[in-house]
Amino acid sequence: MNADLPPGLRSLWDLLDHPEPAPRPGLSLARIVQAAVEAADADGLDAVSMAKIAERLGYTPMSLYRYVNSKNELLLMMLDAVAAVPADLEEPCPDWRTGLERWCDAHWRMLRAHSWIVHLPVTGPPITPNQLAWTDRALAALHPTGLAEADKVQIVLLIATYLQATARLAAELGQSARGESIAAYSTLLGELVDGRRLPALRAAIDAGAYAYPGDMLPEERGLDYRFGLARILDGVQALIPPVLS
């Protein structure tokens, strides 16, 4: 509309529709990262492109490169911005198991609150400050076990990768709202699986191992990390030499 408006009037009319261009106190790294995180939280990683973030801030795409060397770097900064370790994890817990469970709970909440994290293109091993802070807290939680440092590191790796992978699966299954998609998944499985070709899987399906009652909340639906975590922690327990009392 307003296509043939004389050039001088154009800006006047534009001012009517968009009263204020925008109060722009200037670009900054923090504003860029914040805008990118907001976009990703709302619409997923696809909503994070240099052009879209710049537009959201009222600038041109190239302007972002004054503050960020590449999109990959921006993604890393988004991750770190979102991965602050909550304060209540700081207090040491005498019981290693509940300490680790608390750690997992906090970590899980973070992953689920920003589910784009699990879709980030992988650039390298964990190295951002907050990633290392999470590692540190988990190692601290394992301190009461008296295990060797190398073992503790492996265990933290095990737990962290497990949480991440489970969050990823949960994000995939839960992306259509309200578990609708998980129901579709289980019925789909039921149709596809041939009992002659895949007898064990067929038996599991028939036993209802994939059918979660409809009145469960998504978090209670087997997308939960708790079962797997319990197995892992049992395995860790078995590694700790029994205390002679």
Added chain:
Amino acid sequence: MNADLPPGLRSLWDLLDHPEPAPRPGLSLARIVQAAVEAADADGLDAVSMAKIAERLGYTPMSLYRYVNSKNELLLMMLDAVAAVPADLEEPCPDWRTGLERWCDAHWRMLRAHSWIVHLPVTGPPITPNQLAWTDRALAALHPTGLAEADKVQIVLLIATYLQATARLAAELGQSARGESIAAYSTLLGELVDGRRLPALRAAIDAGAYAYPGDMLPEERGLDYRFGLARILDGVQALIPPVLS
């Protein structure tokens, strides 16, 4: 039936019952998938674009769309093409633990032989024929435990996600040849980590938990899945009610 099968998968499952008609000269689905797998094996997923695969076959980019509905579908087919379950997993193993270890060994070999698998953009929960075949074999391996089907499913999920995540980490760390990059990683950690801020991590580093002796092969270097797997299996063991003899 099969009402809601995603479009890409339909053909994958249909191929099971009606194998491909004839390998005539000219383009074919099999040739496309094969070329794409070769490209990915050699140069990673970045080498898989419609144009590049077409060029590798001596055709124009759009020609591929006669056989494949989208690139995503092609990626799914690549995955399934590469994920055949080896025959020696078919024989049942009376000892569930060694059965699962064999399963993991085979799965790990597949993941490491085609490390692009762990970088595939995630499209949904596992649903291709061969993915389900792997699940079936793992469930079968767990049969001697006598556990509930739902528990077995969770355990398989746990193990599979763990393997995948570990393979992903291994791919990242090992991408520059010969563990050079893992050495760089550990020295980098040593420089970054402040003992006041991250005491537990600092202690682990100082204890050498991240320093792998240079004469180890990459597979023995803590990028191994065996430690974590042993913990998981110990945890599974703890779930099995002891047999009264």
Added chain:
DNA sequence: TAGATTCGGTATATGGCATATACAGCAGTG
């Protein structure tokens, strides 16, 4: 056998993407 239809492959174009390069205004500073 004539006409229509289908099939395999192609040409071209659209819109998105990250980002290299060059440049314009403006701040301050000598």
Added chain:
DNA sequence: CACTGCTGTATATGCCATATACCGAATCTA
């Protein structure tokens, strides 16, 4: 005054997936 650096912009390159229209040949149909 000229100079320098800082911030944001304009433009362009090359890659990407893919929609649409087309073309020749084979195959089917009347």
